[in-house]
Amino acid sequence: MTMTDRLYAPICKYDRIIVLGASRGENIDVACEIEADPPAKTYRWKFNNSGETLDVDAERFAKTSNGSVSVLRYTPVHEMDYGLLSCWASNSVGHQINPCVFQVVAAGKLSKAR
Structure with a gap:
């Protein structure tokens, strides 16, 4: 049994849509x-609202050194900036099939408690 028996393409750590206000x-x-095993080499992000799907420029997000997380700094400015962010990773085995998905919503609409 070798370590290569366990290699797999990236998968999302959470299998649900994460809502962010x-x-x-x-x-x-x-x-x-x-x-993923081996760690992810590249990440890509897309933004989708009801009107269009856009690629997020690579300079807007960072990959950590261990290859298991990419962090996107996101700032909604207009009403059209709320929607779904999706992230895919790739490693030497292959590409992530199902993206990690985040729903960005206006904070005031989540709850009144504070």
Whole structure:
């Protein structure tokens, strides 16, 4: 039995949509956590609202040194900046099939408690 028997392409650590609340102009850090062996080499992010799907520029997110998380600094400015953020990772085995998904909602709409 060798270590190569366990190699697999990246998968999302959480198998649910994670809801994040943010006010307009507020910076939030969105952490895309994956599990992979070997660690992920690259990440890509997309943003989707009801009107369009956009690639997120690579300079807007960082990959940690261990290859298991990518952090996107996201700031909603307009009403159209609320929607779904999706993240995929790749390693030498292959590409992540199902993305990690985050729903960015206006913070005031979540709850009145504070």
